[in-house]
Structure formats: C-alpha cells, structure tokens
Amino acid sequence: MADAQITPEVAKGLVVGLVEADLLQGQNLPPSVYKALRAYQNGQAEESLQILAGNRCPYTEKDVERILLEMLSSQKRDQNTGLKKEPRLGTPEKDRYDRSLQIAQAVREYLESNGQNIPQVLQNEILVYLINMPQFKDILFDQKGFLRTQQAQDLIKVFLSQPRLIQAMHRLFTERLDPEKRLKYDSIVADLESEIKKLEAQIIDPQKIDAEIAQRRTELTQKKTAIYRDQNYNDYSDALQKLEDAQQELRELEDDYQVAKKSKNNSQIQQTLQEINNKRAEIRKFQNYLNDPKFSNIHQLQQEESLLQSQIQLLEQQKLQANTPEQKQLRTQFEEKLLELQEAQAKLIVERIKYATDVIAIPADAAKKFLNEALGEVAIHYKEEAKKAAEQEEAHKKLLEEQAIEKLGRRLGRREKTRNGETIFVPNKREAKRFLTLLFHPSGFQEFINEVARDESTLTSYGLSREEAQTILARKKDPKFVETFSLNLAKKILCDYLLAGGRLSRDEIFALSDTDWGRSIIEDGLKLAEEKKKFVESQLGKGVLTFFDASRLRGGKTGEWLKGNWWKIGGTVLLILLVGLVGPSLFQSASGLFSSR
Amino acid sequence: MDDFNVRLKKLINGLTKIIIDSLINEDIDQDEAAEISRFILERKKTISNYLELDNFLNQLKNRYFIFSSFVDSFEKELKIKKGDSQKIETIKSQLLKFSQ
Numbered sequence: 001m002a003d004a005q006i007t008p009e010v011a012k013g014l015v016v017g018l019v020e021a022d023l024l025q026g027q028n029l030p031p032s033v034y035k036a037l038r039a040y041q042n043g044q045a046e047e048s049l050q051i052l053a054g055n056r057c058p059y060t061e062k063d064v065e066r067i068l069l070e071m072l073s074s075q076k077r078d079q080n081t082g083l084k085k086e087p088r089l090g091t092p093e094k095d096r097y098d099r100s101l102q103i104a105q106a107v108r109e110y111l112e113s114n115g116q117n118i119p120q121v122l123q124n125e126i127l128v129y130l131i132n133m134p135q136f137k138d139i140l141f142d143q144k145g146f147l148r149t150q151q152a153q154d155l156i157k158v159f160l161s162q163p164r165l166i167q168a169m170h171r172l173f174t175e176r177l178d179p180e181k182r183l184k185y186d187s188i189v190a191d192l193e194s195e196i197k198k199l200e201a202q203i204i205d206p207q208k209i210d211a212e213i214a215q216r217r218t219e220l221t222q223k224k225t226a227i228y229r230d231q232n233y234n235d236y237s238d239a240l241q242k243l244e245d246a247q248q249e250l251r252e253l254e255d256d257y258q259v260a261k262k263s264k265n266n267s268q269i270q271q272t273l274q275e276i277n278n279k280r281a282e283i284r285k286f287q288n289y290l291n292d293p294k295f296s297n298i299h300q301l302q303q304e305e306s307l308l309q310s311q312i313q314l315l316e317q318q319k320l321q322a323n324t325p326e327q328k329q330l331r332t333q334f335e336e337k338l339l340e341l342q343e344a345q346a347k348l349i350v351e352r353i354k355y356a357t358d359v360i361a362i363p364a365d366a367a368k369k370f371l372n373e374a375l376g377e378v379a380i381h382y383k384e385e386a387k388k389a390a391e392q393e394e395a396h397k398k399l400l401e402e403q404a405i406e407k408l409g410r411r412l413g414r415r416e417k418t419r420n421g422e423t424i425f426v427p428n429k430r431e432a433k434r435f436l437t438l439l440f441h442p443s444g445f446q447e448f449i450n451e452v453a454r455d456e457s458t459l460t461s462y463g464l465s466r467e468e469a470q471t472i473l474a475r476k477k478d479p480k481f482v483e484t485f486s487l488n489l490a491k492k493i494l495c496d497y498l499l500a501g502g503r504l505s506r507d508e509i510f511a512l513s514d515t516d517w518g519r520s521i522i523e524d525g526l527k528l529a530e531e532k533k534k535f536v537e538s539q540l541g542k543g544v545l546t547f548f549d550a551s552r553l554r555g556g557k558t559g560e561w562l563k564g565n566w567w568k569i570g571g572t573v574l575l576i577l578l579v580g581l582v583g584p585s586l587f588q589s590a591s592g593l594f595s596s597r
Numbered sequence: 598m599d600d601f602n603v604r605l606k607k608l609i610n611g612l613t614k615i616i617i618d619s620l621i622n623e624d625i626d627q628d629e630a631a632e633i634s635r636f637i638l639e640r641k642k643t644i645s646n647y648l649e650l651d652n653f654l655n656q657l658k659n660r661y662f663i664f665s666s667f668v669d670s671f672e673k674e675l676k677i678k679k680g681d682s683q684k685i686e687t688i689k690s691q692l693l694k695f696s697q
Binding site for chain 2: 029030032033036037040045046048049050052053054055167171
C-alpha cells in the first residue's frame with residue numbers, strides 16, 4: 001500500500017527536499033533567508049515573501065531570552081531545561097544581560113507590530129542617538145539648550161514609523177539574535193576546561209600529596225585520642241594486656257613441651273600439655289571478652305586508624321613517583337593549558353561584551369543605516385547638481401574665452417579708421433609688426449599674452465567686456481591656454497601684416513619656421529592659399545588665377561589690378577614658396593610676375 | 598479556488614522560488630530581495646483579473662531581470678490556457694446551437 005502512494009511527483013518532491021536540505025547545511029544561509037526557504041518548502045510561498053520583505057518578526061520572546069542567555073551568561077546549565085542560568089546578581093555580566101534583553105525585547109515588540117507599537121525603551125534609544133546627531137540639535141533643543149520634549153517625541157515616532165528604518169531594524173535584529181549564533185571562545189574555553197580536568201587527574205602533585213598526608217595524620221591522631229578517651233578503654237587495655245601475656249605464656253609452654261618431648265619425660269609432657277590447654281582456654285576467654293559489644297567503638301576506631309595508616313603509606317609511595325619525567329611533562333602541559341584557559345576566558349568576556357554591545361546598539365545602528373541611506377541620496381543629488389553647475393560654468397568660461405579671442409583677432413595688429421561716420425579696424429603693418437616681433441622671440445607666446453593681456457584696462461581697450469577680460473587674465477598663466485590664445489591670434493596678426501603689405505625678411509622667415517606656431521601656420525598655408533584663391537575668384541571672376549603667367553596678367557584688368565596690388569598677397573605667396581609648399585610651375589609664374597614690376 | 602486564483606497562487610509560488618534561488622546564488626542581495634518581495638505583496642492585492650495579471654507580469658519583467666524567463670514561460674502558458682478555454686467555449690456554444 002505504501003509503495004502505491006509514492007507517485008513520481010511525490011518522489012521528486014522528496015528528492016528535491018533532501019537535496020535542498022543538504023544544500024542549506026552547506027551554504028550557511030542568513031537566518032531570514034533560511035526561514036523564508038523553510039516556509040516556501042512548507043508550501044507557504046506568501047509567508048516566505050513576507051519574511052523576505054521583512055514583515056515578520058523572526059523570533060519569539062523565548063527565542064530572544066534563550067539566545068541572550070546562551071551568549072551572555074557564564075553560568076552552568078540548568079539540568080532540567082538545558083538552558084544556561086541567569087548571570088549572578090550584582091555582576092557586570094548581569095547588567096549587560098538585563099540591558100540587552102530589555103532592548104532586544106523592545107525591538108521584537110516593535111517589529112511584531114510592524115512599527116505600530118513603539119516601546120518607551122526603543123524611543124529612548126533613538127532619542128539618545130538623535131541627540132548626538134548635529135543635524136537634529138536645532139530641532140530637538142531650544143535656544144537655552146533644553147530638550148523640546150513634544151517635538152522630540154513626535155520626531156521619534158515619525159522616524160520609527162519609516163518603512164526603511166523598520167527594514168533596517170529587522171535586518172539587524174535577525175542577524176544579531178540568530179539562535180544558531182555562538183561565541184567563538186565559548187567552545188574553546190569548554191574544551192580547555194575538559195583537557196585540564198583530564199591532566200589534573202593524571203598529575204601527581206607533591207605539595208598536594210603532602211597536604212593530604214598531613215590531613216590523614218591529623219585524622220589518625222584524632223582516632224587515637226578517641227580510642228584513649230573511650231570509657232571502656234582501661235578494661236579493654238587490661239584485657240588486651242592479659243591476652244598478650246597469656247599468649248606469651250602459651251608460647252613458653254609450647255617451648256617447654258618441645259624440651260619435654262626431646263627428653264621423653266612422659267609425666268612432664270602430660271603436665272605441659274595440660275598447662276597449654278589451660279592457657280588456650282584462658283586466651284579464648286580474653287578474646288571473647290575483648291569481642292564484647294562494649295568495645296565495638298574501640299574496634300571501629302581501630303579499623304579507621306588502620307585504614308588511615310595504609311592511605312598514608314600509599315600517598316608516600318605516590319609522592320616518590322612525582323618527579324618522574326612523565327610527571328614533569330604532564331605538569332608542563334597542565335601549566336600551559338591553564339595559561340591558555342585564562343587567555344581564552346578573557347577573550348570570551350570580551351566577546352560577550354561585544355555581543356551585548358551589538359544587541360544594545362541595534363536601534364542606533366538601524367537609525368544610522370537609515371539616515372546614511374537617506375542623506376546619501378541627498379548628497380548624490382547635490383553632487384549631480386554641482387557637477388551640472390560646474391559644467392555650465394566651464395562652458396560659459398569657454399564661450400567667454402572664444403568671444404575674447406574673436407574680439408582680439410579683429411583688433412590686434414589693426415588701426416581704427418572712420419569712414420562715412422562708421423568706425424572700422426583695418427590691418428596695420430606697424431601695429432602687426434609690433435606683435436609679430438614679440439611672437440618671434442623664443443618664449444614669444446607668453447610675452448605676447450603678457451603684452452596683450454597686461455591688465456583689465458588693456459583688454460577692455462580692445463573691446464572686451466570686463467567679464468571677458470577677467471576670464472583671460474585668470475587663464476594667462478595656464479600654458480595650454482597661452483598656446484591656444486597666442487596661436488590663434490598669431491595667425492590672424494600675420495595675415496593682417498601680410499595683407500597690409502608687410503614683408504618678412506629671410507631671417508624672419510627662418511625664425512618663423514623655427515616656432516611652433518610658425519610651423520602650424522605653414523601647415524595651414526595651403527588651406528589659406530586655397531581660401532584666398534576662392535575669395536579672389538569670387539570677387540574677380542572664375543579662372544582668374546589660372547592666368548597667373550605674366551603675359552596674360554599684363555593684358556587684362558585683373559592683371560592690371562594684380563600688378564598694382566601684388567604686395568597684398570605677395571607676402572603669403574613668398575612664404576609658401578620659400579618653404580616649398582607649392583609646385584615649381586607656380587613659382588615660375590610668380591617669379592615672372594614679380595620680375596615684371 | 599477558481600482558475601484565476603489557482604494561477605495567481607502558482608505565480609506567487611514561482612516568483613518566491615526565483616527570489617530564494619537568486620539569493621542563494623547571490624544574484625541579488627537581501628535588500629533587493631526585500632524590495633522585490635514587498636513589490637509583489639503590494640501588487641498582489643490589486644490583481645483581480647487576467648488583464649491586471651498581464652500588467653503585473655509586464656511590470657515584473659521590466660523591473661526585475663531575474664524574472665524575465667520565468668514570466669515569459671508563464672505568459673506563454675497563460676496564453677495557451679486562455680486559447681484552450683476560448684475554444685471550449687466556442688464548441689460549447691456551437692453544441693448549444695445544434696441542440697436548439
């Protein structure tokens with residue numbers, strides 16, 4: 001019948017159950033997960049979710065009491081319940097136990113009610129924690145430094161009804177009051193005590209033996225005194241003496257009998273035999289008398305006396321063995337174990353104190369975790385805001401810099417010119433040359449920026465706003481900015497110089513190719529030439545620059561213009577030609593053009 | 598217990614197992630498990646028909662990666678079951694027509 005009930009489903013369930021049980025043992029799951037799993041395995045999935053969600057208090061009042069006794073008491077176990085007894089009254093251990101129990105039970109009540117019932121003990125613990133938080137000082141205390149009781153109570157109640165705080169409390173309570181928890185040194189101390197007991201049984205301690213011998217001897221003396229003091233002792237002693245005398249006389253008679261036997265004196269033999277018989281009867285009489293019940297106390301005392309004497313003898317023999325190598329080794333082991341035990345006991349006390357502290361700190365630690373998480377989120381928010389603001393500020397600065405460079409590009413190396421009431425800035429050879437001279441110096445960029453951005457008024461005189469001027473001044477020591485700033489402006493100034501008819505000497509050209517910005521401008525040279533070409537084409541008609549040979553230029557209008565204005569692009573072209581960036585055909589055409597002048 | 602509640606119970610059972618397995622495999626931590634469990638318990642109260650159940654399954658799939666494959670297979674099963682019951686209903690109504 002039983003076999004028929006085991007369906008494949010049942011068998012599968014059993015196997016899974018067994019496998020899972022093994023897994024659980026090996027994995028050492030946190031207590032709440034273990035409980036949730038157990039609930040799930042018992043078909044209570046929703047209850048399992050409730051446990052995982054932290055909506056169930058995992059331990060009963062008894063559970064809490066049991067684990068605290070186990071962890072905090074150094075007393076022996078009760079034979080009936082198997083639980084450790086409560087710590088002794090008036091000891092620090094008892095104080096720790098009471099306080100831990102009080103707080104743990106308060107947290108349990110709080111968790112059982114899902115934060116609805118807040119015991120006073122718990123409120124006090126949270127109040128103590130909050131009082132020490134600088135963030136709450138202004139709320140909790142008035143200006144005179146007195147606690148605002150009502151506000152404090154309201155705050156604590158709001159605080160303790162927060163689901164995340166309940167969860168934090170649940171987690172800590174579940175972990176710290178785990179019934180499976182044990183102190184590491186508890187078992188170490190128990191093992192050491194057992195080892196010491198075993199060693200103690202094997203060790204012969206001479207001092208201990210001496211003390212025992214002395215004890216036995218005292219007892220022996222007491223027995224002897226008791227015998228002498230017995231009321232029948234004199235009778236006993238007389239009878240004993242008489243018995244001993246009679247026994248002596250009997251021995252003498254027996255000697256006489258042997259002599260008579262040797263001499264074959266029959267009458268003497270008969271007489272001696274008669275005397276022997278009489279003596280034996282006399283001895284029996286004394287012996288019977290000595291066995292009288294009135295001497296039983298003396299007999300008892302004599303037996304005890306005899307036992308004590310044999311014990312003393314045995315102890316003295318043992319004492320002789322106390323100095324064997326084996327005994328010495330055992331004593332050394334014993335001493336070592338004693339030291340280990342003392343150390344382990346001290347560590348066990350420390351462990352107990354720490355455990356009690358952990359239990360007592362459950363409300364404060366939960367509050368701390370809750371506040372850290374809450375404040376952490378605020379901090380993250382502010383960090384993100386600050387990052388955004390910094391990025392915006394950086395972008396604004398960048399814009400100001402670009403605007404400033406742009407404005408300077410339109411003013412440096414130029415002079416003011418008013419035409420029809422309108423002021424414009426046109427390239428000025430002298431002005432441009434002044435800056436170029438600075439730029440040709442080995443540390444030209446820095447000298448250039450120092451000259452241009454001498455101070456705020458210098459910069460505003462070039463048309464910069466105060467904000468733009470300040471931005472430039474703030475960055476004028478930054479080498480990267482100096483390079484960007486000077487390179488951008490150097491190209492424009494050089495262009496202006498060349499457009500204004502400025503010429504570069506051979507030495508200046510070589511100096512130019514030695515500078516970073518000079519090389520850069522050469523690299524840009526082809527592009528620039530292309531742009532200029534396009535510009536001129538758009539202004540003067542397409543294909544104009546293909547007539548770059550002298551004969552065609554001389555004939556047309558374009559040729560006429562170029563003949564009169566060649567210097568306007570001559571500098572650039574010369575620069576490009578000198579560094580070999582254009583082909584030889586153009587060089588030939590250009591040389592023809594120059595020679596025609 | 599009607600068919601819908603049986604389905605719901607089966608779903609809760611399956612979800613619980615996944616949470617516990619994920620905890621054991623350390624795919625999620627206890628805080629995440631608590632958050633997911635609370636979400637399921639809260640949402641469960643509001644589910645009273647198949648449409649709400651579908652919405653719940655979609656939310657689960659989108660919010661918590663651990664459920665994606667389970668929810669997919671559960672949805673498939675649910676769809677098949679729904680199709681079957683629709684077919685049965687059609688056959689029933691046709692038979693009823695014939696009998697009339």
